[in-house]
Amino acid sequence: MELLEKSKLRIVEKSMTPVEALSEVGNFLHEVGSTHASYTEEMIDSFHTLGPYFVIAPSIALAHSKPSSSVIQNDLVLVLCKQPVNFGSKNDPVTLLFGLCAKEAHGHMDVLMKVGEMLEDQDLVSELSECETIEQLYNCIHQKTT
Protein backbone atom coordinates (compact mmCIF):
# COMPACT_ATOMS: atom_id res chain seq x y z
CA MET A 1 0.00 0.00 0.00
CA GLU A 2 1.31 3.41 -0.94
CA LEU A 3 1.96 5.71 1.97
CA LEU A 4 -0.49 8.63 2.23
CA GLU A 5 -1.44 9.22 -1.39
CA LYS A 6 -3.40 12.40 -2.18
CA SER A 7 -6.80 10.76 -1.67
CA LYS A 8 -5.73 9.97 1.92
CA LEU A 9 -4.99 13.60 2.83
CA ARG A 10 -7.45 16.22 4.02
CA ILE A 11 -7.19 19.76 5.38
CA VAL A 12 -9.83 21.02 7.84
CA GLU A 13 -10.11 24.77 8.45
CA LYS A 14 -12.90 24.82 11.05
CA SER A 15 -12.25 24.42 14.76
CA MET A 16 -13.17 21.02 16.18
CA THR A 17 -13.82 19.45 19.56
CA PRO A 18 -12.04 16.12 20.22
CA VAL A 19 -15.16 14.14 19.28
CA GLU A 20 -15.70 16.19 16.11
CA ALA A 21 -12.07 15.64 15.15
CA LEU A 22 -12.33 11.87 15.73
CA SER A 23 -15.57 11.83 13.72
CA GLU A 24 -13.81 13.69 10.92
CA VAL A 25 -10.91 11.24 10.72
CA GLY A 26 -13.21 8.24 11.26
CA ASN A 27 -15.60 9.33 8.50
CA PHE A 28 -12.60 9.87 6.25
CA LEU A 29 -11.53 6.22 6.71
CA HIS A 30 -15.13 5.21 6.03
CA GLU A 31 -15.43 7.38 2.90
CA VAL A 32 -12.29 5.91 1.34
CA GLY A 33 -13.86 2.49 1.86
CA SER A 34 -11.53 1.13 4.52
CA THR A 35 -13.89 0.92 7.49
CA HIS A 36 -17.55 0.55 8.32
CA ALA A 37 -19.13 3.52 10.11
CA SER A 38 -19.03 1.56 13.37
CA TYR A 39 -15.22 1.95 13.48
CA THR A 40 -15.65 5.70 14.07
CA GLU A 41 -17.88 4.95 17.06
CA GLU A 42 -15.28 2.52 18.40
CA MET A 43 -12.57 5.18 18.18
CA ILE A 44 -14.73 7.71 20.01
CA ASP A 45 -15.64 5.13 22.68
CA SER A 46 -11.97 4.37 23.28
CA PHE A 47 -11.26 8.08 23.70
CA HIS A 48 -13.98 8.23 26.36
CA THR A 49 -12.74 5.17 28.23
CA LEU A 50 -8.95 5.41 27.83
CA GLY A 51 -8.39 9.13 27.36
CA PRO A 52 -6.20 10.92 24.82
CA TYR A 53 -3.32 8.43 24.93
CA PHE A 54 -3.24 8.34 21.12
CA VAL A 55 -1.77 11.86 21.14
CA ILE A 56 1.63 10.26 20.82
CA ALA A 57 3.89 13.28 20.45
CA PRO A 58 3.66 17.08 20.56
CA SER A 59 1.01 18.11 18.00
CA ILE A 60 0.62 14.55 16.64
CA ALA A 61 -2.27 12.12 17.17
CA LEU A 62 -2.63 8.57 15.86
CA ALA A 63 -6.31 7.81 16.27
CA HIS A 64 -7.29 4.18 15.98
CA SER A 65 -9.36 1.38 17.44
CA LYS A 66 -8.69 -2.33 17.56
CA PRO A 67 -8.82 -4.75 14.65
CA SER A 68 -12.45 -5.83 14.31
CA SER A 69 -15.14 -6.62 11.78
CA SER A 70 -15.51 -2.85 11.38
CA VAL A 71 -12.26 -2.77 9.41
CA ILE A 72 -12.43 -3.54 5.68
CA GLN A 73 -8.76 -3.03 4.82
CA ASN A 74 -5.57 -1.67 6.43
CA ASP A 75 -5.30 2.04 5.91
CA LEU A 76 -3.84 5.30 7.11
CA VAL A 77 -5.22 8.79 6.49
CA LEU A 78 -4.06 12.22 7.62
CA VAL A 79 -6.20 15.19 8.59
CA LEU A 80 -4.35 18.48 8.91
CA CYS A 81 -6.20 20.57 11.49
CA LYS A 82 -5.64 24.24 10.70
CA GLN A 83 -7.32 25.05 14.02
CA PRO A 84 -5.33 22.81 16.37
CA VAL A 85 -7.45 20.46 18.49
CA ASN A 86 -7.20 20.09 22.27
CA PHE A 87 -7.69 16.49 23.37
CA GLY A 88 -6.69 17.03 27.00
CA SER A 89 -3.18 15.64 26.48
CA LYS A 90 0.20 17.04 27.50
CA ASN A 91 1.03 16.94 23.81
CA ASP A 92 -1.84 19.28 22.84
CA PRO A 93 -2.73 21.04 20.63
CA VAL A 94 -2.88 18.60 17.75
CA THR A 95 -2.38 19.66 14.14
CA LEU A 96 -1.49 16.31 12.54
CA LEU A 97 -4.34 13.88 13.12
CA PHE A 98 -3.66 10.46 11.66
CA GLY A 99 -6.37 7.83 11.40
CA LEU A 100 -5.30 4.20 11.39
CA CYS A 101 -7.25 1.02 10.84
CA ALA A 102 -5.91 -2.52 10.66
CA LYS A 103 -7.49 -5.89 10.00
CA GLU A 104 -5.01 -7.72 12.19
CA ALA A 105 -2.51 -6.62 14.84
CA HIS A 106 0.53 -6.71 12.58
CA GLY A 107 -1.19 -5.63 9.40
CA HIS A 108 0.29 -2.19 9.11
CA MET A 109 3.85 -2.46 10.36
CA ASP A 110 5.57 -1.14 7.23
CA VAL A 111 3.34 1.92 6.97
CA LEU A 112 3.66 2.70 10.67
CA MET A 113 7.41 2.33 10.46
CA LYS A 114 7.62 4.85 7.62
CA VAL A 115 5.39 7.31 9.42
CA GLY A 116 7.37 6.84 12.61
CA GLU A 117 10.58 7.69 10.81
CA MET A 118 9.02 10.66 9.07
CA LEU A 119 7.74 12.15 12.33
CA GLU A 120 11.15 11.99 13.99
CA ASP A 121 12.02 14.95 11.80
CA GLN A 122 10.74 17.94 13.76
CA ASP A 123 11.36 20.38 10.92
CA LEU A 124 9.20 18.25 8.67
CA VAL A 125 6.45 18.13 11.30
CA SER A 126 6.33 21.94 11.42
CA GLU A 127 6.49 22.14 7.63
CA LEU A 128 3.53 19.77 7.38
CA SER A 129 1.55 21.88 9.86
CA GLU A 130 2.00 24.96 7.69
CA CYS A 131 0.80 23.42 4.42
CA GLU A 132 -2.23 25.12 2.85
CA THR A 133 -3.11 22.70 0.06
CA ILE A 134 -3.26 18.93 -0.44
CA GLU A 135 -0.63 19.35 -3.16
CA GLN A 136 1.80 20.97 -0.71
CA LEU A 137 1.04 18.39 1.94
CA TYR A 138 1.62 15.53 -0.47
CA ASN A 139 4.90 16.96 -1.75
CA CYS A 140 6.08 17.66 1.76
CA ILE A 141 5.45 14.05 2.84
CA HIS A 142 6.89 12.43 -0.24
CA GLN A 143 10.06 14.47 -0.65
CA LYS A 144 11.30 12.88 2.56
CA THR A 145 10.00 9.35 2.32
CA THR A 146 10.85 8.44 -1.27
Added chain:
Amino acid sequence: MRELQIQAVCGFGVGSSMLLKMKLSSAFKKINVEANVFTSDVASATSTKSDAIFTSSELAETMQARAKCPVIVINSFVNVAEIDEKVKSFVESLEK
Protein backbone atom coordinates in the same frame (compact mmCIF):
# COMPACT_ATOMS: atom_id res chain seq x y z
CA MET B 1 22.47 -10.00 31.30
CA ARG B 2 19.54 -12.25 30.36
CA GLU B 3 17.14 -11.19 27.64
CA LEU B 4 14.78 -8.55 29.03
CA GLN B 5 11.03 -8.79 28.47
CA ILE B 6 9.68 -5.38 27.61
CA GLN B 7 6.08 -4.36 26.98
CA ALA B 8 5.06 -1.45 24.76
CA VAL B 9 1.50 -0.63 25.73
CA CYS B 10 -1.36 1.27 24.12
CA GLY B 11 -5.12 0.99 24.31
CA PHE B 12 -5.35 -2.11 22.14
CA GLY B 13 -1.75 -3.08 21.50
CA VAL B 14 -2.03 -2.41 17.79
CA GLY B 15 -1.48 1.25 16.96
CA SER B 16 0.74 3.58 18.88
CA SER B 17 2.30 0.68 20.82
CA MET B 18 3.53 -0.75 17.54
CA LEU B 19 5.31 2.50 16.80
CA LEU B 20 6.75 2.55 20.31
CA LYS B 21 7.89 -1.06 20.03
CA MET B 22 10.00 -0.24 16.99
CA LYS B 23 11.69 2.71 18.70
CA LEU B 24 12.28 0.69 21.89
CA SER B 25 13.82 -2.23 19.99
CA SER B 26 16.32 0.03 18.31
CA ALA B 27 17.10 1.82 21.60
CA PHE B 28 17.99 -1.52 23.29
CA LYS B 29 20.06 -2.54 20.27
CA LYS B 30 22.04 0.70 20.41
CA ILE B 31 23.28 -0.12 23.91
CA ASN B 32 23.76 -3.81 23.11
CA VAL B 33 21.17 -5.06 25.55
CA GLU B 34 19.15 -8.07 24.50
CA ALA B 35 15.45 -7.35 24.81
CA ASN B 36 12.29 -8.96 23.56
CA VAL B 37 9.99 -5.99 22.99
CA PHE B 38 6.34 -6.86 22.44
CA THR B 39 3.08 -4.92 22.28
CA SER B 40 0.26 -5.25 24.78
CA ASP B 41 -3.07 -3.64 25.46
CA VAL B 42 -3.81 -1.72 28.62
CA ALA B 43 -6.22 -4.37 29.89
CA SER B 44 -3.76 -7.27 29.86
CA ALA B 45 -0.40 -5.53 30.40
CA THR B 46 -0.35 -5.66 34.20
CA SER B 47 -1.09 -9.39 34.30
CA THR B 48 1.62 -10.16 31.74
CA LYS B 49 5.06 -10.92 33.14
CA SER B 50 7.73 -8.44 32.03
CA ASP B 51 10.70 -6.43 33.25
CA ALA B 52 9.22 -3.08 32.31
CA ILE B 53 6.20 -1.42 30.74
CA PHE B 54 6.70 1.56 28.46
CA THR B 55 3.61 3.63 27.66
CA SER B 56 2.01 7.09 27.43
CA SER B 57 1.34 9.16 30.55
CA GLU B 58 -2.46 8.68 30.39
CA LEU B 59 -2.22 4.89 30.34
CA ALA B 60 0.61 4.81 32.88
CA GLU B 61 -1.70 6.32 35.47
CA THR B 62 -4.19 3.52 35.06
CA MET B 63 -1.52 0.80 35.30
CA GLN B 64 0.85 2.14 37.95
CA ALA B 65 -1.05 0.75 40.94
CA ARG B 66 -1.39 -2.78 39.55
CA ALA B 67 1.91 -3.21 37.73
CA LYS B 68 4.52 -5.52 39.22
CA CYS B 69 7.35 -3.93 37.23
CA PRO B 70 8.48 -0.36 36.51
CA VAL B 71 6.04 1.64 34.37
CA ILE B 72 8.00 4.12 32.29
CA VAL B 73 6.27 7.08 30.66
CA ILE B 74 7.24 8.11 27.15
CA ASN B 75 5.93 11.59 26.37
CA SER B 76 6.76 11.56 22.68
CA PHE B 77 6.69 8.27 20.77
CA VAL B 78 8.70 9.80 17.94
CA ASN B 79 11.42 11.44 20.02
CA VAL B 80 14.33 9.05 19.66
CA ALA B 81 16.47 10.99 22.15
CA GLU B 82 13.84 10.67 24.89
CA ILE B 83 13.30 6.96 24.23
CA ASP B 84 17.02 6.17 24.09
CA GLU B 85 17.63 8.03 27.33
CA LYS B 86 14.78 6.35 29.23
CA VAL B 87 15.84 2.91 28.02
CA LYS B 88 19.40 3.62 29.07
CA SER B 89 18.46 4.74 32.57
CA PHE B 90 16.12 1.77 32.98
CA VAL B 91 18.97 -0.60 32.10
CA GLU B 92 21.30 1.25 34.48
CA SER B 93 18.74 0.89 37.27
CA LEU B 94 18.85 -2.90 36.79
CA GLU B 95 22.61 -2.99 37.03
CA LYS B 96 22.68 -1.32 40.43
